[in-house]
Amino acid sequence: MKIKFLLILVLGCQAAYPQWLYTTTRSYFRQDPFKTEFSLFLPSLMNDPGLIEKKISKKTDSTLFYLEGRYNSYYPFTITTTHCKIILAEMQNYPDSSNKEPFTYFVYQLIGYALPGESGLNDIRQEYEKLHRRFKKEMEVNVLKELEREGVQSGAIMNYTFKGMIFYPLTVAWASSADHKENIIVLSIRFFMSDNQAYLPITPNSP
Secondary structure (H helix, E strand, O other): OOHHHHHHHHHHOHHHOOOHHHHHHHHHOOOOOOOOOHHHHHHHHHOOOOEEEEEEEOOOOOOOOEEEEEEOOOOOOOOOEEEEEEEEEEEEEOOEOOEOOOEEEEEEEEEEEEOOOHHHHHHHHHHHHHHHHHHHOOOEEEEEEEEEEOOEEEEEEEEEEOOOOOOOOEEEEEEEOOOOOOEEEEEEEEEEEEOOEEEOOOOOOOO
């Protein structure tokens, strides 16, 4: 499958995609890639006055785009967080095993850092369960991975999808360090960019 044909499938079915996931993105991410043209979203994110400690690697012939930054005064989660980080990373993948021509997409991550200690650990686990209850009503739950350290659960990763998706559009995860000094909740969105617009990974088999 050629990249151009793959994008035609994605764009052609965009209107049929459930709009609630776009609402979810607006609810949690300070800068929404689906709200405007990508050429406006990207500089808005890069120049966000609330984003500090930024690390930006622009796309070149040999490297893909990467942005990382920290919010000290943005708290989209329902639990208490000390700060949040944002990552926007361009990734590369292959449509299938028979086609060696890769396609690129973006992973947009919001990472919330809860309070250290057992209270923070309980907070992120509760937030994770709350998000899971919300998303499983609308999407298929696919591939739960539990993280362990010395036989004790230290995190979990849950992917959500629809039939016919090219890759998982949504992932929720939590993790805790060995001493519980760092407790994090992670919300990840994956999307294509084509014709200066962000699109979710839809195929004709999607509902």
